[in-house]
Amino acid sequence: MSDSEPSYLDGFEARRETQTELSRLERLYDRVDQKLPYIMIAPVFIIVVGLMLYPAVWAFKLSLYDVPISNLDNQVFVGFQNYVEILMNSFFYKVMKNSVVFVSASVVGQVGIGVTLAVLLDRGWLDDRLARFFRATYILPWATTAVIVGYSWQFLLNPRVGLVNQFLRALGWANPPPWLTSVQWAIVGLIIMNIWRGTPFSMIFQTSGLQSIQESFYxxxxxxxxxxLQTVRNVTLPLLRPFILMNLILVTLFTFNVFGMILVMTGGGPLDATNVLALHMYQTAFSLGNFGKASALAVLLFLFNLLTVAFYLRVFGGVDQAI
Amino acid sequence: MVDSDQHTDSLVNRRRFVKAAGVTGVAGLLAGCSGGDSTTTNGGGNGNGGNGNGGTTTGNQTSKTFTLEYIDVDGDRTKEMFMPVIEELNSKYDAEISLNFREVPYGNYKKQLLTRVGGGNAPDVAAIDQIWLGSFYNSGKLMTFNDIQEQINFDDYFAGFKEAVVQEENIVGFPITTDVRGMYWNKDQFESAGLDPNTGPETWSEFYDVAAQLHDPPNRYGTGIIVAAGIYSVPLFSAGGQFLKSGGSEPAFTSDAGVKGAEFIDKIYNEEKIGPSSPITGGGNYPQEFLNGTYSIAPVYGSWMDFFARQKGMSNEEIKQKYGFSISPHPSSGSPATMMGGFAWSAFNTTDRPDIVKDFMGRISGQEFNRKIARETGRIPTRKALLDASEVWSNILWSDTIKEMLEYGGTRPVNNWSAVDEILTTSLQEVAYDRAEPREALQSAADELAGEL
Amino acid sequence: MSMKQRFIKARYYLHNAARFAKIYPEEALIRAVVIxxxxxxxxFFIVPLYWLFSAAFKPPNSVGFPPELVPSTITFENLNHIIVNTEFVGTFLVNSLLVAVGAVIIVLAIATPAGYAFSRYEMKHKRVLMVSILFxxxxxxxxxxxxxxxxxxxVGLLDTLIVITLVSAANTIPVATWLMKGYFDTVPDxxxxxxxxxxxxxxxAFRIITPLAKPALGAVAIYSFVGAWNKFIIPLTFTSSKSKWVLPVALYKFISRRGVVEWGLLGAATLIAMLPVLILFVVFQKQFVAGLTGAEYKG
Structure with missing residues (x-):
């Protein structure tokens, strides 16, 4: 500021001085600086509104129309007919049930295993180098594209020669499940694959959460x-709560939207046992070409996401936990 | 934190600030730009928009240049083959015509093309799987070719294909090459079971017998059939049935013949138990499993099986030595049948130069170009006139069998295939998994389908 | 170290472990279960990838039924084919890098100030704004x-890398903003x-504090990099020219239209496609883990 003796008055004078010399640009700068917080968050909202909210509102509008995907201009207003048709059809509830099973099992598995692994690899249990090695192996699946790796999982789960069943037979299970071709087991196969692919994210998320716990608690x-065990139960887990909440929310939202991997692994079959809402939406839009109905399904999926998140927030004690 | 009015920073910092603000502004502008413009889109979307065709035809600013955009699933029917045609067009029209070839993997093809057409950005010409033609015809954006019917000698195509590319009496595409469904068997396994490796079973009852003799689970299954509407077409046709009544608005597979066709699947998995313990519902591993000896007989599979055999490193001779191929078995009361598929060339009427595109289509669908395509790619031609063209058939395995099969060939109801496939496949799976009897399963599919047609 | 010495050392460890187990049986049991x-x-995490990658080193067309775990012969033919005969490295890898780096820059440029503003300033409807981002x-x-x-x-942006970059970034920005906000919360003001x-x-003030958020910047950068790198549906939909393909789209090419896969080539190509991300993970693991929540200031 100045090399003279810093007295209150000096500073005040100096400030006066500069203020009178403010150029237009500087005054602008000043005004901008006042509004800076809003300017800082504005781009987020521009992007979010322009590239996500606006198309979504458009999709909502289309859900009230009968629109073939191949000709979006050929719209016929049908009101809530798409919704009525969906909700009146028992197929929707079957798909919904599959979605709930797939998402809840995946979420419990991913977050559960993620938290467990993160805790086990946390300080104090293992040598640091060893922990880092394990962590590195756990993170690998995250670096792959699920849809592509889905093909190799399809192969691994092959009932006769797949690695999974070879392993199970070696363990003494004479008749391991035929996985993807079985009505009961297909969804289990998909859940295993999804846990394989999604756990690394949860593990990393929780590891960083753990590191924010101060040593003094321990x-x-x-x-x-x-x-x-007592420490884990009474110290670690309670302090991890907000991270677990955020993790649950994110993983749930991700998983509800998973369909590409299912499309390549089972195509929703057998007998629609693995047809989930997102896949049903995809097929309605791109296989049957009914974009109006697909948009209505999207709106329903959105509402379902909303309910789930609201449920989490309630269980975990409000939005402040996450913010 | 208290706001301070002090300004002691240097001007340099301020400049930096202005610069940073500028960058943010540009980023915002870019986002705002797409957001803002889209409002106009929406307006157009409600009205008649969609003909904008923005990105495709970059050369459209002046009518002197025209870029013909062509998309296809693989490089087989590539640019090189079209170049002579483009050159011909170039000399005929007073325009600089160029070809923009785009390759889209099959798994994503229909989705991407639908998105493009729906988004008002259709290509000029595309190779479309016949079973998708209906979906695209519904867009009202397919070019029709009734006017050049004579010129390309449309009558020369086999009957099944003519049916497939005509929608509401409009010709909307020209068949390129085809594939047929037939029966494959493993000669070594036949031999070791004491059967004649050179003849496959002809009727269903023979087939059940032979498969039962070969059945040795879990090392080897007598047979295995993919449970899907497309595969079902062969037992359906050979029992004398059809998918839809003529006119295409009513299901016909609930007839006795349809039930008989579904019983074929039921027999394999449930009554005779000559297949794997759980039905095959996806085609992914099937050809490789067959080639590796998992199934002794593949009663219905596409003629592209030899493609996978070659991919495994086998020569045509080795393939013929190891596997047999013939028309699929038929019920003793029925007649042999097969189903044919394949791609057709279609064009979109949203193009900037319909005259050039139509001319292009006429040229690539003429007999001579067909001959060239079939010869170069080693695929089965769709024209009767090419039945005797030996240079075309020399590359095709089991050419005599296939020539015979073309006579029996039927096609799927292409205008409604997506809906038929989706609904019927589920019902057939119910049969295969023994959840429902053939007749009731087909009936429930018919009821559901009636609402969609 | 000679074999004998190693053996002695191992025996020493075993002996030690056995004594430990005798004295603290419960603790030893926990340890054994944990390990x-x-x-x-x-x-579980490695074998599927190992299997895919081992296919890359098997001779072409030899991935059979049943798949062998240890290749009998090792060949670099597949890798060589991908690198030399295809545009994998020259075009698709470059495209992927451009998209991912572009997305990282956009995400950081937008999420960092926003996260900071949400963390430091009081503003009207802050809660609503934050929740609506998650919305x-x-x-x-x-x-x-x-x-x-x-x-x-x-807008005329179809079939450009810009679209993939923008949409991928837009997909990541909400979560990134939350993460940055969370991190800035832990930085003392x-x-x-x-x-x-x-x-x-x-x-x-923002400029002064940003360098302190380096770990978070690193974490968000990796998060958005990996996100953009593995995007599949977005590039599949918005680009069509082969010259604009990114890696996941190009990988799709090895899966034939009947769903049959050329394992050797797919394995080799996947290996190449994973390499940059693996390098990022290995080099930045510590930072990444710390950065997601601000360990440096709390720990």
Whole structure:
């Protein structure tokens, strides 16, 4: 500022001085700086509105029309007929049930295994180098494109020669399930694949959450004579709550939208046992070409996402937990 | 934090700020640009828009240049083959015509093309799987070719194909090459079971017998059939049935013949138990499993099986030595049948130069070009006139069998195939998984389909 | 170390472990269970990839039924074919890099200031604004595809890498903003306060504090890089020329239209496609983990 003795008055004078010399540009700068917080968040909203919200609103509008995907101009207003047709058809509830099974099992698996692995690899359990090695192996599936790796999983789950069943037979299971061709087991196969692919994200997310827990908490637990398991239950998990909440929300939203992997692995079959909402939407739009109905399904899926997130927030005690 | 009015920073910092603000502004502008313009789109979308055709025909600013955009699933029917045609066009029209060839993998083809057509950005010409033609015809954007019917000698195509590319009496595409469905068997396994490796079973009952003799699970299954509407077409046709009644608005597979066709699948998986313990519902591993000896007989599969055999490194001679191929078995009361598929060339009427595109279509669909395509790609031609063209058939395995089969060939109801396929496949799976009897399963499919047609 | 020495060392370890187990049986059991589960999870995560990658080193067309775990002969033919005869490295890898790096830049440029502003300033409706960002994350992407396609057709951006970059970035920005906000929350605001009292403007304060958020910047960068790198439906929909293909789209090429896969080539190509991400993971693992939540300031 200045090399003179810093007195309050000096500073004040100096400020006066500069203020009178403010150029137009500087005044503009000043005004902009005042509004800076809003300017800083504006691009996010421009992008979000332009590239996500606006198309979504458009899709909502189309859900009230009968529109073939090959000719969007050929719109006939039908009101809520698309919704009525969907909700009156028992097929929707079957698909919904599959979605709920697929998403909840995937979410529980991904977040559960993610948290467990993160805790096991946290300080104190293992040598640091070893922990880093394990972490590196766990992260690998995240670096792949699910749709492509879906093909190799299809092969791995082959009932006769697939690695999975060879392994199970070696363990002594004489008649392992035929996985993707079985009405009961196909969805289990998909869930395994999805957990394989999605767990790394949760593991990393929780690892970083763990690292934000201050050492002093652990020290307190140690001084109190708590065992390892007690420490995990009474210190680690409660402090991890907000991260688990955020993780649950994100993984749920991701998983509800998964369809490409299912499309290549089972195509929704056998007997629609693996047909989930997102895949049903895809097929309605691109196989049957009914974009109006597909948009209505999208709106329903959105509402379902909303409900699920609201449910999480309720269980975990409000939005402030996450913010 | 208290706001401060102090300004002691240097001008340099301010400049940096202005610069940074500028960058943010540009980023915002870009996003705003797409957002803003889209409002106009919406307006157009409600009205008659869609003919904009923005990105495709870059050369359209002046009528002197025209880029013909052509998309196809693979490079087989590539640019090189079209170049002479483009040159002919170039000399005929007073325009600089060039070809923009785009390759789209099959798995994504229909989706991408639908998106493009729906988004008002259709290509000029595309190779379209016949079973998708209906979906594109519904867009009202397919060019029709009744006017050049004579010129390209449309009558020369086999009957099944003529049916497939005509929608509401409009010719909307020209068949390129085809594939047929037939029966493959493993000669070594036949031999080791004491059967004649050179003849396959002809009737269903013979087929069940032979498959039962070969059945040795879990090492080897007597047979295995993919449970899907497309595959079902062969037992359906050979029992004398059809998918839809003529006119295409009513299901016909609930007839006795249709039920009989579904019973073929039921027999394999449930009554005779000559197939794998759980039905095959996806085609992904099937050809390789057959080639590796998992199934002794593949009663219905496409003639592209030899493509996978070659991919495994086998020569044509080796393939013929190891596997047999003939028309699929038929019920003793029925007659042999097969189903043919394949791609057709279609054009979109949203093009900037319909005259050039139509001329192009006429040229590539003429007999001589067909001959060239079939010869170069080693695929089955769709014209009767090419039945005797030995240079075309020399590359095709089992050419005599296939020539015979072309006479029996039927096609799928292309204008409604997506809906038929989706609904019927589920019902056939119910049969295969023994969840429903053939008749009731087909009936429920027919009821559901009636609402969609 | 000689074999004998190694053996002695191993025996020493075993002996030690046995004594430990005798004294603290419970603790030893936990340890054994932990190690066992960690190892089996490693196997679970690695084997599918190992199998795919081992196919890359098997002679072409030799991936059979049943698939062999250990290739009998190792060949680089597949890798060689991909690198020399296809545009994999020359075009698709470059495209992927351009898209991913572009997306990272856009995400960082937009999410960092926004996260900062949400963390540091009071503003009207802050909660609503923050939740609404998460809100759009709930919209199924499939529904937006056709409208977006239409928008880009009008703007004339179809079949460009810009579209993939923009849409991938837009997909990541909401979560990235939340992550950045969370990180800035953990950075003590003493430094900025000092700067502000010293006369710095808001913007300058932001510039002072940003370097301290390096781990978060790194984490968000990797998050958006991986996100953009593995995007499949977006490039598949918005680009059509082969010259604009990115890696996942190009990989699709090895899956024939009957769903049959050329394993050797797919494995080799996937290996190449994963390499840049693997390098990122290995080099930045520590930063990445720390950066997601601000470990440096809490720990």
């Amino acid at each position: 020290e307190a637990a140690r001084v109190g004579g708590a065992s390892r | 066992f589960s960690l190892v089996s999870m490693s196997v 759009v994350q709930m919209i199924p992407f499939l529904a937006m595809i056709i409208p977006l396609y239409r928008i880009f057709a009008i 003493g430094l900025e306060e000092a700067a502000r009292v010293g006369g710095a403007s808001r913007f300058q």
